[in-house]
Amino acid sequence: MNLLSFLSFLILAITLLTMVFGIIAYFLYKAREKKKESAELTYEKILENEDRDLLYFTKEE
Amino acid sequence: MAGGLWLTFFSVTNLEQIFVKTNNIFVSFGVILIFVFTMFIILRYLLLMFFSILQTLQRTADKDFTIYEKDKVTVIVPCYNEEDVIIPSLKSIIAQTYQNLEILVIDDGSKDKTYDLAKKFEFSDKQRSLRVLSKTNGGKSRALNYGLEHAKGKLICCVDADSKLDKHAMELLVQHFKDPKIAAVAGSVNVVNTNTFLTKLQALEYIQGLNMVKNGQAFLKLVNIIPGPLGMFRKEAMLEVGGYSHDTFAEDCDLTLTLIAKGYKIDFEPDAIAYTEAPENLLDLLKQRYRWTRGILQAIKKNRQYLWHITKKPSISFVMWYMLFESIFWPFMQLWGDIFMIYLALSTGMSQLLLFWWILFTVLDVAGAIYCLLLTKEPLSLAPYAIIYRLVFITVINIAKIFATIEEWFSIEMNWGKLERKGRIG
Numbered sequence: 001m002n003l004l005s006f007l008s009f010l011i012l013a014i015t016l017l018t019m020v021f022g023i024i025a026y027f028l029y030k031a032r033e034k035k036k037e038s039a040e041l042t043y044e045k046i047l048e049n050e051d052r053d054l055l056y057f058t059k060e061e
Numbered sequence: 062m063a064g065g066l067w068l069t070f071f072s073v074t075n076l077e078q079i080f081v082k083t084n085n086i087f088v089s090f091g092v093i094l095i096f097v098f099t100m101f102i103i104l105r106y107l108l109l110m111f112f113s114i115l116q117t118l119q120r121t122a123d124k125d126f127t128i129y130e131k132d133k134v135t136v137i138v139p140c141y142n143e144e145d146v147i148i149p150s151l152k153s154i155i156a157q158t159y160q161n162l163e164i165l166v167i168d169d170g171s172k173d174k175t176y177d178l179a180k181k182f183e184f185s186d187k188q189r190s191l192r193v194l195s196k197t198n199g200g201k202s203r204a205l206n207y208g209l210e211h212a213k214g215k216l217i218c219c220v221d222a223d224s225k226l227d228k229h230a231m232e233l234l235v236q237h238f239k240d241p242k243i244a245a246v247a248g249s250v251n252v253v254n255t256n257t258f259l260t261k262l263q264a265l266e267y268i269q270g271l272n273m274v275k276n277g278q279a280f281l282k283l284v285n286i287i288p289g290p291l292g293m294f295r296k297e298a299m300l301e302v303g304g305y306s307h308d309t310f311a312e313d314c315d316l317t318l319t320l321i322a323k324g325y326k327i328d329f330e331p332d333a334i335a336y337t338e339a340p341e342n343l344l345d346l347l348k349q350r351y352r353w354t355r356g357i358l359q360a361i362k363k364n365r366q367y368l369w370h371i372t373k374k375p376s377i378s379f380v381m382w383y384m385l386f387e388s389i390f391w392p393f394m395q396l397w398g399d400i401f402m403i404y405l406a407l408s409t410g411m412s413q414l415l416l417f418w419w420i421l422f423t424v425l426d427v428a429g430a431i432y433c434l435l436l437t438k439e440p441l442s443l444a445p446y447a448i449i450y451r452l453v454f455i456t457v458i459n460i461a462k463i464f465a466t467i468e469e470w471f472s473i474e475m476n477w478g479k480l481e482r483k484g485r486i487g
Contacts, residue, residue: 008413008415018457019399019400022456022459022461025457025461
């Protein structure tokens with residue numbers, strides 16, 4: 001294998017891996033933000049998006 | 062440069078071979094598209110570097126060492142939960158060599174000790190004062206407008222609470238307002254925490270983005286974004302366009318576009334430096350770039366009518382097309398080009414094309430990086446990072462930009478996404 005072919009293969013492999021990594025990283029970021037949002041959710045915040053004055057919760061049997 | 066031309070020749074020869082040999086219409090179309098795109102990028106690099114050199118020469122020739130302190134400058138510092146960074150930020154503003162200053166700290170309903178910490182810095186003397194104003198949380202643009210309402214200065218300097226200023230920043234920015242057509246001047250932003258691999262790449266990106274791109278744009282007096290960490294505006298011009306708008310996540314970009322559309326000029330001062338903290342982990346970086354991309358796209362969407370004002374308002378039309386190219390066309394084409402060349406390598410065995418393409422961009426990046434590092438007297442040790450800059454860093458950022466573009470297209474809900482500060486500017 002000559003140097004040019006080796007370098008071509010190397011760049012091809014790095015490009016492919018980076019693309020996959022980039023997509024995974026983006027979805028990891030999205031998942032982290034979603035988790036953060038739900039952790040920061042308070043009773044008052046939920047109430048803001050509701051038309052009612054109060055929210056009622058039912059106990060699971 | 063000779064290397065770049067040699068690589069261009071090889072790439073074009075490769076492309077021509079594929080074009081001649083293939084009967085596949087998709088491949089022929091792809092080859093033409095890649096060729097046109099690559100020519101655009103080379104032209105963009107050459108023009109920006111040429112304008113940047115001209116601008117630097119012009120600045121050196123016109124250098125005026127007189128300090129003008131006639132106009133009062135109001136510094137507006139909007140802050141929301143900035144207890145880790147507010148002290149060094151305010152200290153750097155108070156330490157400015159420009160004396161005619163009014164500092165307004167706008168606490169946008171912080172839930173931490175930001176207000177109490179800033180309050181300790183309040184003072185007032187003959188020429189200078191610092192006041193802390195508090196309001197209910199409403200976002201950065203509203204906080205900036207609140208500061209604008211209370212400002213007494215003819216010039217308004219907007220500074221992010223997580224930035225630390227060089228002590229000469231104000232006096233350097235003020236000098237540009239001798240020209241009445243100048244409505245705003247962008248400051249230079251440097252990364253303070255170059256302690257990790259990721260922040261070193263960002264430092265290189267900032268240095269190139271400022272000294273090649275912004276300096277080049279400054280030659281035409283058409284800088285397209287006044288950065289949040291440091292920018293100075295003529296109050297009269299700001300009021301004329303109604304201050305900051307609240308309908309985009311890139312209020313600074315939107316305001317700059319509106320000012321250009323009104324016929325004003327926007328300049329850049331490379332020696333007025335603000336030091337800022339860059340995200341230290343990848344997910345925080347993606348969060349920042351996601352917000353920037355969607356904000357810029359919102360600003361483009363809002364001002365899209367100017368795209369077609371080619372003869373009526375050529376300045377704003379040119380800026381709009383340039384932004385459209387940089388924020389949508391380039392990321393999509395770069396990624397599409399990579400995928401297309403991988404397909405060619407797998408289907409025709411011509412894997413060298415991707416190598417030549419990458420080397421071509423890397424030669425441009427390294428040449429740009431060396432030019433900018435020499436210009437700013439930053440350590441040349443950052444230059445080797447340009448080798449993997451395009452291959453890894455830009456590819457990952459472009460993927461996030463493309464997803465952000467798609468989400469913006471479908472108007473998917475987003476929030477500001479404030480980054481957590483590590484307090485590195487102290």
